[in-house]
Amino acid sequence: MGLVDKLNALKRDDAISMHVPGHKNMTIGNLDKLEWSYDKTEITGLDDLHSPDGVLLELNDLLSEKQPGYNAQAVVNGTTTGVLSAVHALKGEVDKFLIVGDAHKSVYHALDLAGVTFEKVAVNDLFGMSVDNTAVLITYPSYSGHAPALDEAIERVKVAGDRIVVDEAHGAHFGITGRFPRSALSHGADIVIQSYHKMLPALTGASVVFTKEEAIHKRVMKYIDHFETSSPSYLILASIELAHQFYNDFEDEVFFKKRSELIKNLEHRGFSVTRADDPAKIVLNIEGVSPYLLFDALNRKGVYSEMVTEEGVLWCLPLFHEGDSYPLESLSGRLDELNLVEDVGNEGQEDLNFLLGRPAVRAVVPYPPGVPLIHEGERFTEEVIKSIIHKKSYHVKIEGIEENIAYYKVDDA
Structure with missing residues (x-):
C-alpha cells in the first residue's frame, strides 16, 4: 500500500487521535482556514524566512508577544532545528554542557555535531556542583507531562552567569491559561524552543525559537540558516500564526469540562488514569493488562495513542474548545468494543x-x-x-x- 493509500485508509476509518499534532486530525483549532494554494515559495511579498523584513518579520513580532523581552523566530523543521542551532550558537561561549534529566535524541545529535563535551545530571545536582562557564540544557516538560518547578534551577544558573536552554517541545501550550503550568519563558531561560505542532493546532514541523538577548538571537539565526531548509512551507508558517492566535484566544472552561467527563468515562470502563502536571497529558492502564496489550487493542479500534511504556499508555488530550469537532462520542463507542486479546510476540525469544x-x-x-x-x-x-x-x-x-x-x-x- 502506498503512502497516499494508507493516509486515505486512515481517513476512511475515521482514525481517532490521542497523539500529536495538536489539531487532532483537523478537529481542533482553525486550520480549516488554510488552503492548498497557500503552498508558495519565497516570491515577492512573502519574505525570506532566514532574514525576514516583511510579513515574516511581522509574524515573528507577533510570536514575541508571548513573553515580553524575547525575540521569536518561526521555524518549519521542528524543534530539532532550534536545538541544533542553540547548541552551536553557545559552543564557543562555554566550556561544557550539562544535560538535565532525560533528553531527546536531537540534543545528543546537536552535541555530537558541535564536538563539545557534556555531562548528564539530575536537576537536584545543579545545587551542589559548579556550573561556571556552562550551558545547561533542560527538557521541560517531560514527554509524559511532568513539569517540575524551574525557578530555582534557572536562578542557580543565572547567578553563575551561565546559559540555560530549555527544550519545551511539549510545552508550547503552557501558560495558555492560569490552570496550565507556566512556560519556561516566564522563568527567564536564555533560549526556549517550542513545538507549536505538538500540543497546539498547527501543522507538523511548526516550531518557534525564543531568545532573550539580541546577541544570542543573531548567533542562533546564523545556525538556523545552516540547518533549516531554504524552501520553507508557507502552509506551516501560516499554521503557526493560526495556532498562536488560538493560544491568545483560548478559554479553558470547555477543555476542563470535557476532560473531566472523559476521565470519568475511562474510569467507569475500568481504566486507571494517571494525571500529569500538564492537564493535557494522561497515562492509562487497566489492572492485570499489559500497557503494550492495551496500546495494541486501542490501535485495532482506530484509537491511536502517543506512546506506550511500562508505565502505561500516554494520551495527549485535545485542547477542547467551543465549536471543536473532536469525535468524543465515537471514542466512547470504540472503548466499549475493546478486545484485550494478546497478539504480540513472546518475551525472551531473541537472545541478545x-x-x-x-x-x-x-x-x-x-x-x-x-x-x-x-x-x-x-x-x-x-x-x-x-x-x-x-x-x-x-x-x-x-x-x-x-x-x-x-x-x-x-x-x-
Missing part, C-alpha cells in the same frame, strides 16, 4: 547476550519518546539488553538496535 559488554556502534533509541537507552560508544549492560528484549517482544520501534545486532553478528561469524 552477545551484545553484553560491547560498545554500541549506534545509539539505541526507543521511538517515541526518542530518549536513548544507550549512546554510541557506551557498553551494553544486562539492564539495557533486558529492556531492549522486552520492548522488541512488544513490537516497540527501536532505532539503532538492528545496526548493532548486524555489526556484532558479523563480528562473531
Whole structure:
C-alpha cells in the first residue's frame, strides 16, 4: 500500500487521535482556514524566512508577544532545528554542557555535531556542583507531562552567569491559561524552543525559537540558516500564526469540562488514569493488562495513542474548545468494543547476550519518546539488553538496535 493509500485508509476509518499534532486530525483549532494554494515559495511579498523584513518579520513580532523581552523566530523543521542551532550558537561561549534529566535524541545529535563535551545530571545536582562557564540544557516538560518547578534551577544558573536552554517541545501550550503550568519563558531561560505542532493546532514541523538577548538571537539565526531548509512551507508558517492566535484566544472552561467527563468515562470502563502536571497529558492502564496489550487493542479500534511504556499508555488530550469537532462520542463507542486479546510476540525469544559488554556502534533509541537507552560508544549492560528484549517482544520501534545486532553478528561469524 502506498503512502497516499494508507493516509486515505486512515481517513476512511475515521482514525481517532490521542497523539500529536495538536489539531487532532483537523478537529481542533482553525486550520480549516488554510488552503492548498497557500503552498508558495519565497516570491515577492512573502519574505525570506532566514532574514525576514516583511510579513515574516511581522509574524515573528507577533510570536514575541508571548513573553515580553524575547525575540521569536518561526521555524518549519521542528524543534530539532532550534536545538541544533542553540547548541552551536553557545559552543564557543562555554566550556561544557550539562544535560538535565532525560533528553531527546536531537540534543545528543546537536552535541555530537558541535564536538563539545557534556555531562548528564539530575536537576537536584545543579545545587551542589559548579556550573561556571556552562550551558545547561533542560527538557521541560517531560514527554509524559511532568513539569517540575524551574525557578530555582534557572536562578542557580543565572547567578553563575551561565546559559540555560530549555527544550519545551511539549510545552508550547503552557501558560495558555492560569490552570496550565507556566512556560519556561516566564522563568527567564536564555533560549526556549517550542513545538507549536505538538500540543497546539498547527501543522507538523511548526516550531518557534525564543531568545532573550539580541546577541544570542543573531548567533542562533546564523545556525538556523545552516540547518533549516531554504524552501520553507508557507502552509506551516501560516499554521503557526493560526495556532498562536488560538493560544491568545483560548478559554479553558470547555477543555476542563470535557476532560473531566472523559476521565470519568475511562474510569467507569475500568481504566486507571494517571494525571500529569500538564492537564493535557494522561497515562492509562487497566489492572492485570499489559500497557503494550492495551496500546495494541486501542490501535485495532482506530484509537491511536502517543506512546506506550511500562508505565502505561500516554494520551495527549485535545485542547477542547467551543465549536471543536473532536469525535468524543465515537471514542466512547470504540472503548466499549475493546478486545484485550494478546497478539504480540513472546518475551525472551531473541537472545541478545552477545551484545553484553560491547560498545554500541549506534545509539539505541526507543521511538517515541526518542530518549536513548544507550549512546554510541557506551557498553551494553544486562539492564539495557533486558529492556531492549522486552520492548522488541512488544513490537516497540527501536532505532539503532538492528545496526548493532548486524555489526556484532558479523563480528562473531
